[in-house]
Each structure stands twice: as structure tokens, then as C-alpha cells.
Amino acid sequence: MPMFSKGPIFQQLSDRPMAHCATLTELPDGSLLAAWFGGSFETAPDVVILASEYDPVRGDWSPPRLIAEVPGHSLGQPVFLVRPDGELWLFFVVIMGGGEAPSPPASSSRNLMPPLADWTSAQPHWQRSLDGGRTWESPEQLMDYAGLMFRSRPLILPDRIILPVYDENTWESRMLISDDDGRSWRLTEPIVTSPGNIHPCLAPLSDGRLLAYLRTGGEGGFIWRTESADGGETWATPRPTSLVNPNSGLDLLRLQSGRLVLAFNNSDRYRTPLCVALAEEDEVWQWWRTLEDEHAEFSYPTLLQTEDGTIHIVYTYKREHIHHAYFTAEWLRKGEVHDESED
Numbered sequence: 001m002p003m004f005s006k007g008p009i010f011q012q013l014s015d016r017p018m019a020h021c022a023t024l025t026e027l028p029d030g031s032l033l034a035a036w037f038g039g040s041f042e043t044a045p046d047v048v049i050l051a052s053e054y055d056p057v058r059g060d061w062s063p064p065r066l067i068a069e070v071p072g073h074s075l076g077q078p079v080f081l082v083r084p085d086g087e088l089w090l091f092f093v094v095i096m097g098g099g100e101a102p103s104p105p106a107s108s109s110r111n112l113m114p115p116l117a118d119w120t121s122a123q124p125h126w127q128r129s130l131d132g133g134r135t136w137e138s139p140e141q142l143m144d145y146a147g148l149m150f151r152s153r154p155l156i157l158p159d160r161i162i163l164p165v166y167d168e169n170t171w172e173s174r175m176l177i178s179d180d181d182g183r184s185w186r187l188t189e190p191i192v193t194s195p196g197n198i199h200p201c202l203a204p205l206s207d208g209r210l211l212a213y214l215r216t217g218g219e220g221g222f223i224w225r226t227e228s229a230d231g232g233e234t235w236a237t238p239r240p241t242s243l244v245n246p247n248s249g250l251d252l253l254r255l256q257s258g259r260l261v262l263a264f265n266n267s268d269r270y271r272t273p274l275c276v277a278l279a280e281e282d283e284v285w286q287w288w289r290t291l292e293d294e295h296a297e298f299s300y301p302t303l304l305q306t307e308d309g310t311i312h313i314v315y316t317y318k319r320e321h322i323h324h325a326y327f328t329a330e331w332l333r334k335g336e337v338h339d340e341s342e343d
Contacts, residue, residue: 003310006291006325008317009034009052009061016050018042021249022314022322023153024304025080027088031055032306033133034314035067035078035090036322043118047074049092051133054324056306061324067136068127070094076122077150081161081182088129089182091142091150091163097121119168120147143185148176151249152201153302155210155232162232164200164212171196171217175232193217193224193238202232203254205281213252213262214238220246220268225283243285244268249300255329256309263301263313266290274298274315278332289335291315291325298323 013019022036032054039047049068052061067090068075074095081089097118124142129135147168155162163176163185172190191197196217203211210232214224222240229236243264248271250264259280266275273293277285291313292298301315310326317323 004325004327004331006323009054009314009322009324010064012320013038013064016040016046016048018044018047018319019050019321020316020319021077021151021300022302022316023078023080024302024312024314025082025088025153026304026306027053027082027132028086029132030307032304032312033080033088034061034322034324035080036314036316037074037076037078037092038064039074042076043074043095045072045074047076049075049078049090053133067133068092068139070125070139076119079150079153079163081154081163083182086130086132088133089126090128090136091124091126092139093119093122093149094125094139094141095119095122096146119149122147122149122168124148124150124165145187148174149198151199151300152251153304155202155204157204157231160231162202162210164202166198166200168198171198173197173200173212173214175200177232188233188235191226191235191238195221197224197238199249201250201252203252203260205254206258211252211260211283213241213250215249216240216245216247218247220244222268223250223264241283246270251301251303251313253303253305253311255305255311257329259329261303261305261311261329261332263303263315265299270295271297271299274301276301276313276327276332277338278329286338287333287335288338289327289332292317292323 016038019038035051050064051067078092127139152164161178166173175188197214199215210228223243223245224238226238278287279285304312312326
């Protein structure tokens, strides 16, 4: 039976009224863990990583709690990695540069683009939890690379971990690869496009290739795509798809069935509407659903399919809180039938 539900993970916090850039993972016990960065406003020195846990039996989220903090520095871009032994790793960035922080927007619900931020000085960090995210070890710098940023979930291959990253200074996507189970990391060559690109998100294909969708740079345009035939070491020349992108985050996920799910803003200008589309491996995005279409910001979606087959999504809701929705592939298939030839 088709299934759909959505609602806020939490209501706007009085002490940290801005919330953005959520990530999501399933823990070994079947619960979900979401994390995001929150504070006074983006790049403010009080911005920390917050988290909430979803109990699938009760169907509710725990109150937000702090899981990562570097006093005096703004944090961002959290990404989880669940290890086979049950350890939980969290990757995020810490803005190291000084200078005057930008003023918060007068109304986040009317300001569809984020304030300017000094992400160019951000350094990649990580920390780990040995008890499913209840307690965390102290943050450590992953490597010395100013402007190296996270956004999308890691891809775990039999003998390799691929962590998608990008360079905030050059607006070029890269892959951070570990062939020794996370003990060391190395960077691939940049993925270059004419308008710039960031936020690479990966999906493995049935023939062994890896597919990457990329957020466009500049004033907006189209989602770009590229492929790798050697486990992420090298990437084909990127090409634009027919899917529009307003220079905003997106996410791509391969389902257990082999189909692909894409979450993105179906606009070349605004971070609304927020849509979810379903396709076979041919990338013909035939079935669509619109999650949000108000003239406000609904952005930075992160997708997850749990072991029971349910598809979950978390996303920024007006920069005020994080929304969570879940649904089945059948619900997607009963949505709008989209003919890309009409675009």
C-alpha cells in the first residue's frame, strides 16, 4: 500500500533559530539518527552540530542535542558513516578564518538564498561514537585542506570507502578515498565544469559503474552528471542533464530494487519547489512528487532507504527547522508522470 508522512523533527529553537544541512543514517538497532548545523545564523560562532534520534516504533523524534562543538568556531556540513563493527563516524567542517561575520537575514522565510559565508577557510574534521551516537569522542582534524567540504553520504564498496567532497575555493568536486578502512585518505583529481560544481552525490550502477550528480555553480542552471568506471579514481567529462538546479543541494540514491531516486529543487532560480523523482537506471525521471511548493526555502535534501524498504528524506525547512518525510516507492510511482521530452 502506498505510504506517505511528513512533519518537523523539532520546532524552531529559541537559542539556535537557524537550522540547515541535515544528514540521516540508520543505526544497527533500526532507529534513525539525523544531524544538522544550528545556531544564530549561518557562519555565526555559536553554530554547532545538533542531532535527534527517531524511534520507528513510537514514530517520534527525540529533542535535539549537541553532538559536536568547537568553541568560538562555526561548524557545518555533517555526514555520518556507520561502521560494520557498530562504530559511528561523523564528518563535518570547522570554519577557521576570522573576520566580521555577516548579519543574519531579516526573515529567513523570505530570503531564499543563504547569507554569504566564509566557508573557504573551513577545515575537514571528524569524530567517532562507540555507543550509537549517545556520546562522542573529541573532534579531530581529518587533513589540512582549507575549503575542503562535505555534503553527501559515503559510498561503501567491498574494499574502498568513497567520501564525496568539494573545494569551496575552486568550486570543484573531488572524491576522498580510503583503501585501508578509513585509516588514511587520499584525494582524486578535481571534477571540473564551466559554471563550477559542488555537492557530488553518488549511486552505484548494476554494471559496476558509479554515477555522480553535481550541484551547479553560478546563478543556476542544470544538474550535471558524470560516471566512473574505476571505482571513483577517475571521472568522465561531466555533462549537464535536463534537470534544472538553482545552485542548491540535491541528493541521489540507488534503491534496493535498483531504481534511482533524486531529491532536488525543480527551479533554476529558487530553492522551491522541493521534488522527489523516481527513475530506472536509464535516468529517465518518469515519476515525480512535490514535497513543498510554498515560496520559501526548502533545500538540502538527504535521502535514505531503511532495511524495511521505506524511503526517508530530511531537508531544511525555511532555515527554521528540519523536516522529515517518509514514503514508499509505490507512493512515488503513483505521483505525476513526467515527460522529459517536454522540457
